Amino acid sequence: MDGICLELAGKVPAEGSRLDEADEHDLIRRAQHGDRAAFEVLVRLYDREVLRLAIKVVGSPDEAQDLYQEAFLKVYRSIAHFRFDSRFSTWLYRVVMNVCLDHLRRQKNRNEVQAPESEEGQPEFFQTLADEKPGLDPERSVQGKEIRQRIGTALSQLTPRERMVFELKHYQGMRLRAIGELCGTTEETAKNCLFRATQKLRLALVDLA
């Protein structure tokens, strides 16, 4: 019975919603035994969040798509090693974190300045939620764009780990303890990363505040 049938049969909730733990464990075990349809159901349960996080990190849909694929392929190859000692979502997001961190490190090593997020040219992939109507107030629109560029530049000055911790804390609202667990480190390390990140951002953006 493939994933689509499971959804129609009401066995699996529609994508984005969550299963109860027993059903999820069942899916994971089937995926561990090579059931591709079960793995695809797991993908559909979590991939929107994964893609959203990847977009936050890299800002480009093409790169986010690459990170999405890399993360899920890693999960597919290593799902047999999942021991049910943590939640599947925690394990999955840890893989995603490591993929994003590796990407940020590669960018830093190439000395690429991360391009500030831009809505131009990508309307078909991004729905921007900023309340902006350029046609009504051009000056405000230009100011807003400059601020966002400064923010993008300031964020690119953080180390990969500082950037990840800050993204998860400020934009996702996660607790530092959970962030530490997700990043494979301690809560204390996450606190130190947050401290350094907020210091750097304050120095870079205080004139705009």
Place this chain on the structure above:
Amino acid sequence: MECKTFDENLALYLYDELEAEERSAFEAHVKSCQNCRTLSEQSRGVQTLLHQRVTVEPTPELLVECREALYRALDHEQFGWRGLIRSWLPVVIGFPASRAVATATLVALGFGLGWVRATFPTSISTTSRKWPPTRRPGRFASP
């Protein structure tokens, strides 16, 4: 509370990571220290500013495209060489006779290589080196 402690824990205060007692001590210090109050206001301002960053949501079209690309990659993974190894390796390892076959193959290969070298020795090079190498008279040469 000292100003140094305030500065070190300001981020935790702003992001609501302090315990109730620590939070009260923070707020008491903010009321009494002008410098720390300014620092706190600046940090809050930056925190608010950072929310102006555009929040982008992946569209359904992007999600569909990502999934389709992933499924193609999974097909390649499943039916490519990696997938074949992954599916056959447990069978090969778990099957006792196959281990014996693998061992016998390696032994046969070793004997085969030895036989080839013995039957068809390496040809002698006529350019620079002589074979067998000429013995130079040295300290231990016979008189």
